[in-house]
Amino acid sequence: MEVRVSRVLRPSDDDALRAELRRLHPRTELPVLFGGCVDDRSLTITGYVGTRSNILRNLKIDAECGLGGRAIAEQRPGAVQDYANSSHITHDYDYEVGTEAIESLMAVPIVVRGVTRGAIYGGLRANLPIGDVIAETMMRSSYALAREFEIRDEVDRRVAMLDTAAVEHGSNRDAQISEGLTESVLALGEIAANLEDMALSAQVLAVEAKLRALASPNPSANTPVANTVVLSPREREVMGYVALGLRNAEIAERLSLSVETIKTYMRNLMGKLDVRSRHEAVVEARRQGLIL
CATH class of the missing domain: 1.10.10.10 (Winged helix-like DNA-binding domain superfamily/Winged helix DNA-binding domain)
Structure with missing residues (x-):
């Protein structure tokens, strides 16, 4: 028996980020929010709330460039007031930020197991500081996204074990394979219970069921x-x-x-x-x- 699990199991991480930005907007009352995921040290902005133009759409932010690039490289939040005149950042993206009339900006990285996977930004169209309450709310959103990405990574890892398990099905699996299958079934059940996305949770449970069936003793091998x-x-x-x-x-x-x-x-x-x-x-x- 051969088991193949489609890699479409994992929804787009950009979709998760966009959904979090929509949830974040009423909680912070910031006029503009945007963000994106990192690929090879470059972040592409794919999520936007409150923008007035398309200037930020699919804009690539290089690590260490601008406020967001610095947050990506240093893996810590950053904020600047009077963005256009700040001496703490490079000004590679002044035109884009200025077109959106953003004067104060905060960038918070999304870090998963020591790797920056994305960033979310919040901006004010006024030369005012971004307060601690807003900053804390943005960081909580960053942590929520990091946890979501980590769960999705774990699902991918567990699903990848199905191919190995399929080859071993019907043969005498060694203790390591048996232990790995047991751990995978348990972990997938835990992951599904923690997912907010009900469709993804159902898909994870379906994988769990396939893995459990695959790991069951071969009915033709011995008398059950x-x-x-x-x-x-x-x-x-x-x-x-x-x-x-x-x-x-x-x-x-x-x-x-x-x-x-x-x-x-x-x-x-x-x-x-x-x-x-x-x-x-x-x-x-x-x-x-x-x-x-």
């Missing part, structure tokens, strides 16, 4: 074991993390539960599986096909 134990979705999650070798405290952190709750789940699981140790629980759960 009768499934006499039924686990709840949460018990299956806990058991999956136990199979990965996580301690109770680590499982609790992953699932946002208390350690005592995890201990209760473990007592119930050992009772259901009729075992006395975590290792025996993993072996029995795998034997019955309850986990990967």
Whole structure:
């Protein structure tokens, strides 16, 4: 069996940025907002709210050039009042900024795992400082986008494992492949639960289902074991993390539960599986096909 997952699973990051700019606009009351994603140290502006012309459309901002370029290179927010006369930035984009009558400007980078992936800008058409409240609101939007991009990256990484898993299906997978599949199924479930985009969440869950089916024992290989134990979705999650070798405290952190709750789940699981140790629980759960 060959499983192929279309790379259209990942929506456009530019769309996510544009949506965040629309949400940000009423929260800051800034007259103009814009931004874009970084590709090879160059940012292309693709999102706009409140602009009066097309002058910023698809404008490329080079790293270290202008306020945004400096934010990209330094990976920290920056703001200037009286943009045209500021001595703290280069003035490569004075014409574009001036055409939009922007006098004060703030740029906030979107940083994911140490890499600048984009930036959002907020501007005032007046020679006034951009206050701390507005700055904090823009930074929260930057963090939200960084988290969204990180989740999408993780989905892409997990989906890429399907090709490897497809080759291994029907053969004797080694422990590393089995562990990777288990981790992927659990992670995809967590990712889907954290996504605000319901369509993307549904697609992630569909990938999870394909991966779970792919990792199931080959029905033609051996006589299947009768499934006499039924686990709840949460018990299956806990058991999956136990199979990965996580301690109770680590499982609790992953699932946002208390350690005592995890201990209760473990007592119930050992009772259901009729075992006395975590290792025996993993072996029995795998034997019955309850986990990967």
